[in-house]
Amino acid sequence: MQTAAIDALLQETRVFPPSEAFVKQANINDPTIYERAAQDFEGFWAHYAETMLEWFEKWHTVLEWNPPYAKWFLGGKLNACYNCVDRHVRTWRKNKAALIWEGEPGDERVLTYGDLYREVQKFANVLKSLGVQKGDRVCIYMPLVPEVIIAMLACARIGAPHSVVFGGFSAEALADRINDAQAKVLVTADGGWRRGNIVPLKHNADEALRHAPSVQKVVVFKRIGGDYTVTMQEGRDYWWHDLMKDAPLTCPAEPMDSEDLLYILYTSGSTGKPKGIMHTTGGYMVGVTLTAKWVFDLKDEDVYWCTADVGWVTGHSYIVYGPLSNGATCVIYEGAPDYPDRDRFWAIVEKYRVTIMYTAPTAIRAFMKWGEQYPRKHDLSSLRLLGSVGEPINPEAWMWYHEHIGGGRCPIVDTWWQTETGAIMITPLPGIVATKPGSATKPFPGIFPAILNDQGQPVGVNQGGYLVITKPWPSMTRGLWGDPERFVQTYWSKFEGVYFTGDGARLDEDGYYWLLGRVDDVINVSGHRLSTMEIESALVDHPAVAEAAVIGVHHEIKGQGIAAFVIVKEGYQADGGLQEELKQHVVKKIGAIARPDQIIFTAELPKTRSGKIMRRLLRDIAEGRALGDTTTLADPSVVQALKEKYEGQEE
Ligand code: WT7
16 A cells, blocks of 8 residues: 555545535435445345336345345346436426537537437337347447437347447457457447547447457448548448438337346456456446435436546446436537637536536646636536546545635535446435545445455554455446456455455545555556556567566556556667657557556566566656665666666656
8 A cells, every 4th residue: 555645645634514505405415324224235225226216027136145246136127228218208308408419529419308219219229120139239439429328228228238438449449349248239430529630430440340250230320421431331331320210219128137237348457358347237227326316416407417438437327327317417528628728628517507517536637737717717606516536536636626616615526436336336425424625435325345454354544455345236247248257356356255446445533435546457547447467468569579567657637647668679779769659559459548658668677586577666666766675576686777777768
């Protein structure tokens, strides 16, 4: 555990209780909810499962727990799409805005729940006409346009698990994910917009499909059009608008078993191969629906904006399934926060009178750096609640968000969770919990974390340890697609019978959780999760590289930046040209999010006598600290030489 990080956070003593006015109107403001949930956690979840969702058939058993395998709401039948769309259409919400879309070049569209109902059924029929049946996997590789959500919901409607791949991933990363899930159909677009440039999605897809033979049909949404042309392969590729033209208007929602697979979402682990996190229907919908309602205090009058892309779990749970299940109005935005100017987010808040905003610390730190003149140009008085997710939020960024965006009046919910947990786990309930800048505060009712030391014993107050979850919860992942051993190995082997998160945390004297970052080889760059080994594999794939070691280093904006120590093969020139080439190679293999910030050439890497790379020492070097314990090294002179070289290179 990094003691410096703990010490810094220990000094944070500010407390912000919610205002009386906020408490009064909050969806949940009864503090006894915590004890009540703890007394009977199965009963707690069952109560909200029953009241918050519509089931075609009720379950007979709330929970079956055979660690590490949980089943929730056994025998229950429901449909996620039906809960997000159909049930609202039968009420006054039929003509309520479901999605308010802002495209990067400035185009805009509003889709009501009634519109979603029609479009989703039509697209579900399109998928069926392409041969998609219940259980078949559909891969979605799209920009953030309403159609990506229509496609997801259409999959859910017919029981075809979707696997959404973020549009920033490379062709190779896409191919890996398609192959792992053996997806039958790919839904993509000609391209997407990013800072005025076209992201060539269809081109990437074509390249991916050369190595991904499971895909039989491709649907292409025309986002760019005009002069921008893409190749369409006869008999394989179809335009979205052509297929939709004649698609029948009705398609019944398939009654799914609670434990039927809703989706697979790939995320990085500590080895190179991405993990296909599986989420099933009943428990997941219960988790995201209740957390969205309580954590974001969602009301019918709200305009809610989660700035994530649907390619990440934040988008799945808190753009699509959670908010729509609650019948909320959601803003979605295709582009970057600084395009065409650095006030784009605030212009959007003002334009749509956004009331709830959910974003990431990396964005907040960038806004801080750009300066408060950008938010000050806009009327942000509609905002009433702010959220943060993706990485620990440093108290300075929290305070800036509070003052310059929230005008000092909005509660901030710092929400800790993971792709694997499906829904928010540690968070303030904004009408109950006083917040402290930098702390995710308390476990959500019905969630039971603990902080353990290496021996599996709970640590004392203010001591760092491993964050675990001790009881099952409805939205927990049901495992890794096609890799049950890795599931057990990664999450359930460090400690007996409890879920290991991979994060470090400490608990303060008030029972508040302070997250301290990953304790494994996962790094968090701008809230995006990457594996150091995945980047290392991409580097050694280049003919010039003999060996590579990748570490996350402190970065002012991104939280962590990527530093790669590289040993070059004989006959190659270790120069600036190669540095650039290697960075580009990683972008090609994984995507721009994995582009290394620094490439440091070295003749050797510090290794233990058993041959393990000592990343801790590399971090010490890259972050300019005195070297820690080097006694276990096979050759201590290696690291000293490297430190001198690194410090020389920096000047
Ligand atoms: C990892 C999970 C869950 C949505 C986005 C990321 C880190 C996430 C917080 C937070 C401190 C956080 C953890 C976690 N993380 N939220 N509020 N405070 N750390 O999902 O890609 O699955 O990454 O993100 O390290 O393990 P993910």
